[in-house]
Structures are given as structure tokens and as C-alpha cells.
Amino acid sequence: MINNIVLVGRTTKTIELKQNKNGTNYVQFTLAVNRPYKDEQGGQQADFINCVAWNKTAETIAKYVPKGTMIGVEGRLQVRSYSNEAGVRQYLSEVLVNRFTFLESKKSSTIVEPVEPFNPAMESNINPFDPNFSNPNCSPTSQNYNNPFTTATTLAGSLNRAMNPISVSDDDLPF
Helix, strand or coil, rough: CCCCCEEEECCCCCCEEEEEECCCEEEEEEEEEEEEECCCCCCEEEEEEEEEEHHHHHHHHHHHHHCCCCEEEEEEEEEEEEECCCCCEEEEEEEEEEEECCCCCCCHCCCCCHHHHHCHHHHCCCCCCCCCCCCCCCCCCHCCCCHHHHHHHHHHHHHHHHHHCCCCCCCCHCC
């Protein structure tokens, strides 16, 4: 069985570290994840997904992730239920966070620097997302679209060879 969730979004409020009655640290936060399309008026749509992290992961998130920070989250979907004050059974779906990744530096959250967008036409005139795409650099197993992880990572590796490496300074690290 597979229960794996990967999200990229922005935190919607300041995250506070809490403790349960056993003394275990946890955080609850909401991640705003943009949808790939816009509404009729051209406005961006988003899903607001509840997330929970425990122990050291929770401590790190509470300490280094302010409101509005873009992060990547990996975890699993958890559905739990409880009875409210009226005795009605309520169900809650949330992502139980196993790990997270900072996707922007402290500087980029306050200062927007222009970035040249990736242009796949500069590398070649092919569309690697076309099902008929054939890349001689890919192994036959990576051309199997029943295995999207292998296909995506192989294609991403072949597309990004021409891109310059990212430089990371000490200011970008949260610790």
C-alpha cells in the first residue's frame, strides 16, 4: 500500500509549537497550495490543506517557518474522527508531515529578484512531456509511463543539464 503526499505551498499563519498531554511537541498548520488553473475572473485558486508535524520536525517548523513561507512537505494522509459537543461524529483529513524543505531563502521572502524563466525551447525543440517523446539519454525503463517517478526524474535530469547550479550562502540556511 502507498500513502504518500508531496505538497508545495505557503503557510497561512504563524505556527505555534504546542504540547499534547503526554508532553510531545507538535504543530498544526495550514498550507495554501495553488491550483494549476485560474477561475473565470482570472484569479488564482488554492486548496488549504491541514498539516501536522511532531517532535523535532515540529520544533524546526515552529522556529524557522514564519507566515507566508513557501515550503515543500512530504508525508501521509491521515483521517481521524472525534465527537463534537453535540455528540455528532466529525471526520478530519490532514497530512502527517514526515519531513519538509525550505523552498526560498529568508532574503527572497522579502525582496523579489527578477528571475529568468526556464525556456525549454532554448535547449531543443522537443516536448519531453509528450507521450511520444523519445530521449536517447533515457533508459528503456524510464520511458515506461507507468512509473512516473523514474520518468519525471530522468526527464528533469536531462532538461536541467544546461542550467547553471544554484549558489547557496550561509544566510540561506535556517540554522
